[in-house]
Amino acid sequence: MTYSTSESGKLFERAQKVLVEGVSSGSRGPLNYKPYPPYMREGKGARIWDVDGNEYIDWQLSFGCLPLGHAHxxxxxxxxxxxxxxxxxxxxxxxxxxxxxxxxxxxxxxxxxxxxxxxxxxxxxxxxxxxxxxxxxxxxxxxxxxxxxxxxxxxxxxxxxxxxxxxxxxxxxxxxxxxxxxxxxxxxxxxxxxxxxxxxxxxxxxxxxxxxxxxxxxxxxxxxxxxxxxxxxxxxxxxxxxxxxxxxxxxxxxxxxxxxxxxxxxxxxxxxxxxxxxxxxxxxxxxxxxxxxxxxxxxxxxxxxxxxxxxxxxxxxxxxxxxEEMTRDDNAGFKKIEAIGNEMTSRLNEVARTVNKNRMVVQSVGSMFHPVFTDREEITNYRDFCADVDLGMYRKFAAHLRENGIFMTGNTILHNLSCTEHTSQDIEDTVNAVGNALEDI
Ligand SMILES: Cc1ncc(COP(=O)(O)O)c(C=O)c1O
Missing domain, CATH: 3.40.640.10 (Type I PLP-dependent aspartate aminotransferase-like (Major domain))
Known part of the structure; x- marks a missing residue:
C-alpha cells in the first residue's frame, strides 16, 4: 500500500500563497514533511484521515494533547x-x-x-x-x-x-x-x-x-x-x-x-x-x-x-x-495508556533487534516513546543525542510509515504517544509496518 496525497499537494500549492511554509507552526510544514505535509481533515479514536481520504493510526496525537484520542x-x-x-x-x-x-x-x-x-x-x-x-x-x-x-x-x-x-x-x-x-x-x-x-x-x-x-x-x-x-x-x-x-x-x-x-x-x-x-x-x-x-x-x-x-x-x-474519564475505575485510563506505551516500546525494540541489527532503539516513559537511530545502546543526554542520533534516518522512517497508514510524528526531535483508544490491532499493524520500514529504508 502506498498512499496518494495529490489533494494535499494541491492544498499546499494554495497554502504557500497565504501561509508561511503553508502551515502555522514550522514543525508541521515541509521541514518535517517532504515535499509537503498531509493536510488532515478528521480524527476519530486513534485514527486520522487526510484530505485525500487516507487513513492513519495516529501516534503523534497533537504532540500529546489527546490522552482520550480524537472526538471521544x-x-x-x-x-x-x-x-x-x-x-x-x-x-x-x-x-x-x-x-x-x-x-x-x-x-x-x-x-x-x-x-x-x-x-x-x-x-x-x-x-x-x-x-x-x-x-x-x-x-x-x-x-x-x-x-x-x-x-x-x-x-x-x-x-x-x-x-x-x-x-x-x-x-x-x-x-x-x-x-x-x-x-x-x-x-x-x-x-x-x-x-x-x-x-x-x-x-x-x-x-x-x-x-x-x-x-x-x-x-x-x-x-x-x-x-x-x-x-x-x-x-x-x-x-x-x-x-x-x-x-x-x-x-x-x-x-x-x-x-x-x-x-x-x-x-x-x-x-x-x-x-x-x-x-x-x-x-x-x-x-x-x-x-x-x-x-x-x-x-x-x-x-x-x-x-x-x-x-x-x-x-x-x-x-x-x-x-473524569482518565481517573474512572481506579485510574484505568492512565493505566491503559501506560500499558500500550510499554507494549509498543518492547515490541518495536524486538523488531529492531530482529530486522535492523540494533540500529533503532526505542526509549520511553510509559505512554511516551520514541524510536531513535543510533549505534548506542541508550541515549541518556542531549550531547549524545546531538552526536549520535541519525535524524535523517528517522525522517525517512516516518515518511515510509506515513505512506503505509501509520502516523508517527514527522518531527525528528519530538516523540510519539499512546491514547486510550489505541487497540491491540493498532499495535500489531504498527509493528508490522515498522518491520517493513526498517527493511526498506
Ligand atoms: C516541556 C515543554 N514546555 C513547554 C512547551 C510549550 O508549550 P506550547 O507549545 O503549548 O506553548 C512545550 C511544547 O512542546 C514543551 O514540550
Missing part, C-alpha cells in the same frame, strides 16, 4: 452541550472551580492552580513568579530542554553540531532564534542535564543569584530521555540547599505519566509546576500550579498574570471530562 464520545457530548451555552465569558465560571478541584485532588504538593492557554505562557509566568518571589534575576535551564518560545528560555533547546556546545562545565549558550536581544537571555544560565556533578557545580557557583532551576521532568524534546534514577530528587534537594526554587515543567508529562504526573512518578515536591498539552484534551488549556505560599504571589497582580482567554470555557469542559 464523552468529550463531543459535553463540548457540544457547553457550546450552546456560549463560547467564552472571561468571567468566573463554575466549571473552572470544578476542574481546579479535580486537579488539586490529583496533584501532590499543589494547593492552587491558575489557568492559562499554552505551555509557553505558563512557563513564562513560572519564571516570572520565581523572580518575583526570590528577588533574584537568573534562571537556570538545561541543554536540550524546551519550555516554549518565550525569549528568556529560548536558549540551547535545539540539536546542534557537538563541536559548538562548548565544555560541559560551561556550556555555550546558543540562542534558538533571531530577534532575541542579548538582554532577554543574559540572565539565563545553561547546564547539562542528567549529571549530578554539573548541577552541583552550577548551583555552588551561582545559587546566590538564581531564582529557579527549571527542568523538563522527562526530556521530551530530544525523543524521550528519562531522568536517571534519583536525579530530579537530587536537583530538588540542591535547590532547597541553595535557596533556589525548583520548577518542574510538566507540560508534556502532566496528566500523562501518572494521574499526578512526574511529580507523583518520581516523588517530587516542586515549588512551581506548569501544565499544558494533555490537560486540555485538544483545547488550549494550560496551568501554573504550586503550594499556597508560591501561588499567592500572583494575587492582585503582584506578579502579573493576565489573559483574555485564560480558563477557556469550552476547553475546561473538555479538561474536566478528560480528568
Amino acid at each position: 464520545p464523552k468529550i463531543v457530548e459535553v463540548v457540544q452541550s457547553a457550546v450552546e451555552g456560549g463560547t467564552h465569558f472571561a468571567t468566573a465560571l463554575e466549571v473552572e472551580v470544578e476542574t481546579a478541584e479535580l486537579m488539586v485532588n490529583l496533584l501532590p504538593n499543589v494547593d492552587k492552580v491558575r489557568f492559562a492557554n499554552t505551555g509557553t505562557e505558563a512557563c513564562m509566568t513560572g519564571v516570572r513568579i520565581a523572580r518575583g518571589i526570590t528577588g533574584k534575576r537568573k534562571v537556570l535551564k538545561f541543554e536540550g530542554h524546551y519550555h516554549g518560545w518565550y525569549d528568556g528560555l529560548l536558549v540551547s533547546s535545539n540539536p546542534q553540531i557537538p563541536s559548538t556546545l562548548g565544555h560541559p562545565n560551561d556550556p555555550v549558550r546558543i540562542a534558538d532564534s533571531s530577534g532575541l536581544t542579548p538582554g532577554s537571555w543574559e540572565d539565563t544560565l545553561v547546564c547539562v542535564w542528567n549529571d549530578e556533578d554539573a548541577i552541583e557545580r552550577a548551583l555552588a557557583a551561582h545559587g546566590h543569584e538564581i531564582a529557579c532551576v527549571v527542568t523538563e521532568a522527562v526530556m521530551s524534546n530530544m525523543g524521550v530521555i528519562p531522568p536517571k534514577p534519583g536525579y530530579l530528587k537530587h536537583v530538588q534537594e540542591l535547590c532547597r540547599a541553595h535557596d533556589v526554587l525548583f520548577y518542574l515543567d510538566e507540560t508534556v508529562t502532566g496528566f500523562r505519566v501518572a494521574p499526578g504526573g512526574a511529580m507523583e512518578l518520581y516523588d517530587l515536591q516542586p515549588d512551581i509546576v506548569t501544565y499544558g498539552k494533555a490537560l486540555g484534551q485538544g483545547f488550549p488549556v494550560a496551568a501554573i500550579a504550586g503550594p499556597d505560599h508560591i501561588m499567592e504571589s500572583i494575587e492582585h497582580g503582584k506578579v502579573l498574570h493576565f489573559g483574555s482567554h485564560n480558563a477557556p470555557r469550552l476547553g475546561l469542559y473538555a479538561t474536566k471530562t478528560m480528568l
